[in-house]
Amino acid sequence: MINVKEELQICKQQESDRAPMDSWWQTIKEVTVPRDAYITREVSPTPIQDYDRIYDTTIIESSEGLSNMMTAQLTPAGEQWMVWLPPFEFEQDEEVIEWYAECSMRAMRLVNQSNFQIANNDVNIERATVGTGFLMCYETGNKYAPFRFKHSHVGTYTFDEDLDGHANAHRRKFEGTADQLKREFPEGDFGTKVNNAFSNPEKRYTEKFQVWHVVKPRDEYDPTKIDNKNMPYAEFYICEQDENLITETGQHEYNGMVSRFQSGADGSKWGVSPARKAMPAAAQANYLQEQLDILLDIKINPRILAEAGMAGEIDMRPGQKTLTRAGALATPGGGVREWLTAGDYPLGKDRIKDKQDQIRKLFYHGLWADLARVEKEMTAEEVRAIRDQSEMLFVGVNARFESDMTPLLSNRVFGICLRAGVFNPPPRQLMRETNGGTEIPDPQASYQTNLSRVLKRKAIEGHDQFMIRLEQMVQYSPDIMDEFDLAIHAREMARSFGMSQPFIRPPEDVAEILQAKLQAQQQQEQEAKMAQAAELAVKAPPEMQQQMMQGAPQ
Secondary structure (H helix, E strand, C coil), X not given: CCCHHHHHHHHHHHHHHHHHHHHHHHHHHHHHCHHHCCCCCCCCCCCCCCCCCCCCCHHHHHHHHHHHHHHHHHCCCCCXXXXXXXCHHHCCCHHHHHHHHHHHHHHHHHHHHCCHHHHHHHHHHHHHHCCEEEEEEEECCCCXXXXXXXECCCCCEEEEECCCCCEEEEEEEEEEEHHHHHHHCCCCCCCHHHHHHHHCCCCCCCCEEEEEEEEEECCCXXXXXXXXXXXXXXXXXXXXXXXXXXXXXXXXXXXXXXXXXXXXXXCCCCEECHHHHHHHHHHHHHHHHHHHHHHHHHHHCCCEECXXXXXXXXXXXXXXXXXXXXXXXXXXXCCCEECCCCCCHHHHHXXXXXXXXXXXXXCCHHHHHCHHHCCCCCCHHHHHHHHHHHHHHHHHHHHHHHHHHHHHHHHHHHHHHHHHCCXXXXXXXXXXXXXXXXXXXXXXXXXXXHHHHHHHHHHHHHHHHHHHHHHHHHCCCHHHHHHXXXXXXXXXXXXXXXXXXXXXCCHHHHHHHHHXXXXXXXXXXXXHHHHHHHHHHHHCCHHXXXXXXXXXXC
């Protein structure tokens, strides 16, 4: 049974513990994504003041650029950026390997056809700005669109971790009117306050209620039962005002994913972002830009030094005159002159550029800009080397993303597709007997992104260096090549450059090709022998030809 008061107490306590981070995230978002800076302040009906204090947009451009590049590089739309591999016990079983490969191809096609890219781009924006992004994966039951993804903004949720640092529970707060809640949960059990608001036409569409959405591992359940209250994860909704349980259900796998850009050394589970590091430089660049704007305004509309005894008002229009009495101003030469308009604009520009470069560097700007700065003609291999070197700077971030994303892909997405009937029947040896029937082991996720392939290519480069030395050794001992299988090296190299089936043939197809080549070679040798024998027979003396004819097979 769900203890509503206890669960509400946990939700509010975790929300209170998160409060210092909320203030910090609000400060970051006000300069990186002002359109989304509503964590500790309410959303304005007309947010016209969001950009009033922004004078330098470098950190805004860098945040959006990095988030877009992460979406394009880590989960490229339309591509198969992840492949499932079998558990270690089946890593030599070709039938199992092919089945998981086919499953991953089907699953990735459905992921790319879903709203994943839209939701994941919002996750990447928050990873680049506040350091932590949250994504949920819902099961629809539709074979052709089996999942739906949803992003929840930072400041609306808390989460728990397992010992591996992966999120395994979350508590998410949202609000809705009585009408919205009744439509979202038509079978829900609502309290007095929601029901009264729903019955009142003046409050039905205006008065809002806070709802807590909780997903966590279920403490006790019976795996032999298949109802939604006997699943590994409990999921329920609680109304804060009425302190009642609206509805309870369950999930086969944890349906959330929390991704951190980088981890902090302070023991906090919340992520560290480039924007957090760039805040001092961004504040200085913003201040300097404001000062230069003031200086330009003074240069265009200079301050005027004048005395009260002037004959008329100062005319600021271009080409106009301002009349004064002779000798009215105690200034050299008399008349009207500019006052305190000096300022070093070029020096300010240089200092701003230094701060902007600092910001761009913290946002890995060189990762995307190196090729644009190439000034000489280069080969494709040289260009690839520069790109790989730049991408190596992003390896740690990529590793963190893969670690956070793996449970969602290897458990949640795989489980949903399996239950929806997306896959072909699995090999018999994969089936395992359990208390609740049979199950199929979850696969391992192997990422096929550009950054993942860079690491694989680094290993291949070491092999290449060895092959160069081996070529030199072969000159003295040709038989040494028998020690190595070059076909395996070629297959690994092809995979590191992103090639997969059907471009890489299955081993059994390669074996058939080799067998066909061997048979063709044997046939050619046999035909060559027969042709040679016929030629010898023509050139032989008559008596020998007669003997050969007599010895020929009938």
